[in-house]
Amino acid sequence: MGATIGIAFAALIFLTASGLKLDREYQRGVIFRLGRLKSTRGPGLYWIFPWIDQKVQVDVRTKTVDIQSQETVTADSVTIKVNAVLYYRILEPRKAINQVEDYRMAVYQTALTTLRNVVGQNILDDILQNRDKVNFKVQEIVDEITEPWGVVVERVEMKDVEIPTSMQRAMAKEAEAVREKRARLIKATAEQEASIKLAEASKSILENPAALELRRLQMLTEVGAENNTTTLIMLPSDFMLLAKSWSEALQKTERDAQLSAQPFQAEAEIDHQSQISE
Numbered sequence: 606m607g608a609t610i611g612i613a614f615a616a617l618i619f620l621t622a623s624g625l626k627l628d629r630e631y632q633r634g635v636i637f638r639l640g641r642l643k644s645t646r647g648p649g650l651y652w653i654f655p656w657i658d659q660k661v662q663v664d665v666r667t668k669t670v671d672i673q674s675q676e677t678v679t680a681d682s683v684t685i686k687v688n689a690v691l692y693y694r695i696l697e698p699r700k701a702i703n704q705v706e707d708y709r710m711a712v713y714q715t716a717l718t719t720l721r722n723v724v725g726q727n728i729l730d731d732i733l734q735n736r737d738k739v740n741f742k743v744q745e746i747v748d749e750i751t752e753p754w755g756v757v758v759e760r761v762e763m764k765d766v767e768i769p770t771s772m773q774r775a776m777a778k779e780a781e782a783v784r785e786k787r788a789r790l791i792k793a794t795a796e797q798e799a800s801i802k803l804a805e806a807s808k809s810i811l812e813n814p815a816a817l818e819l820r821r822l823q824m825l826t827e828v829g830a831e832n833n834t835t836t837l838i839m840l841p842s843d844f845m846l847l848a849k850s851w852s853e854a855l856q857k858t859e860r861d862a863q864l865s866a867q868p869f870q871a872e873a874e875i876d877h878q879s880q881i882s883e
Contacts, residue, residue, distance in 0.1 A: 663698035686767035700755030
């Protein structure tokens with residue numbers, strides 16, 4: 606009698622121990638009882654009926670899927686290679702196990718084909734300049750497809766876009782032309798602003814001639830600060846006008862003196878000729 610009780614007690618302990626299950630915080634247990642979906646358990650310690658209940662463990666952490674590089678044709682007939690990375694997690698473990706055979710492969714194949722289709726609906730410039738729009742479109746479509754599986758797509762990011770070499774050269778020429786156009790516009794704008802400032806400066810100098818002399822002195826200082834073998838000295842215009850007026854006055858004085866001396870010379874010649882004749 607005591608042996609039977611001991612055996613029954615040991616069997617009860619074994620049965621209890623074999624039915625204990627433990628899931629971590631990021632794990633859930635999908636329980637099937639005699640093949641039928643029973644419940645979702647976890648995290649923590651719980652007990653199921655041994656040999657009657659079966660548990661399928663599901664990781665509910667965010668998973669990363671690297672979508673391999675694939676060739677696709679854009680809407681403007683340019684063949685490119687794109688790859689991306691997909692972030693998703695299990696929102697409802699019972700659906701992920703019960704609705705699709707292999708949710709990992711299903712999510713990967715869905716993201717692969719969706720990325721190719723979305724890239725094919727956009728032109729190359731949109732893919733290069735508006736990646737966020739393409740990423741959001743892929744995420745939206747994949748999330749809609751995987752929702753019945755209990756999977757939520759958190760993010761899709763295109764990593765690399767490989768462009769043919771000939772297209773890269775054409776894009777480089779286009780970018781160079783755009784930069785040259787921008788540089789010319791900036792230069793023309795600067796020249797226009799400089800001409801306006803010069804016109805304003807000329808008006809100020811016209812109203813105050815002393816400003817011109819100050820500018821000349823400043824230029825002399827700038828020229829003298831450099832290592833030059835030849836130095837050009839600019840005299841103020843007032844000095845030049847004064848020197849010119851002095852020169853004209855001196856020449857006029859000389860001419861007047863010569864004109865006043867001519868009658869005396871003529872009388873002297875007449876007297877000399879009369880003396881010779883006597």
